[in-house]
Amino acid sequence: AQRVTQPEKLLSVFKGAPVELKCNYSYSGSPELFWYVQYSRQRLQLLLRHISRESIKGFTADLNKGETSFHLKKPFAQEEDSAMYYCALKGNKLVFGAGTILRVKS
C-alpha cells in the first residue's frame, strides 16, 4: 500500500526563520516523491521532485529511504512562501498527503 503522512496541519514561522515541512511515506517499491504547492486562489502546481535534486524557490528536499522521509526545507522563509504544501508519492498511482499550511509572519 502507498501512504503519505504529513504530521503538521499548520506550520507558522517568522520571516527569515528556517522552515521544515515533514513528510513520511510508506511504499514497498522504489518511491518517486514530489512536493506540490497551492498558493492562495491558485491551482495546485509541482514545486519539486526528488529525482531532479534541484532547488526551487530556495526549497530543497532529500529522500531518506532509511527513515522513509522526504522533508521539505528552506533556510530563510519569505512571506510569499505562505501556501498549502502537499507531499506526494508515485507508485502505481499518485498519492497525496493531507497537506501542511505554511504561514510566514512578518
Place this chain on the structure above:
Amino acid sequence: ETGVTQSPTHLIKTRGQQVTLRCSSQSGHNTVSWYQQALGQGPQFIFQYYREEENGRGNFPPRFSGLQFPNYSSELNVNALELDDSALYLCASSWGGLLVDTEAFFGQGTRLTVV
C-alpha cells in the same frame, strides 16, 4: 499552449442524481487523472486515463466512471450521488501515463455540493 480547464466551476446536485464533470487537458498531453479533495484533506486519486483507456484506479466505487476522448479531454461521471461526494474534483493532465515521470498540471477544480 493552453492549460488544463475544468467545467463547471461550481455545481449543486441532489442526492441520488447523476453528474458529469469535464476536463480539457493541456496541449500535447495524453494522460488525464481525476482526484477528489474533501475539505481539509489532500487530493485522493480516483482514476487515470491514458490514450483513451483507464490505466489506474483508486479506491472508489464503480459509480465513479470516466471517459477520455480522442482529443484527450475527459469526463468524470458519478451516479447515485451521496452527500459524502461533496468535494472539490481536480483534473490533472500529463504525458505518458503512470509509468513515466512527467509533471502533472492541475485544473482549477469543480466544486460539487450534494444536498
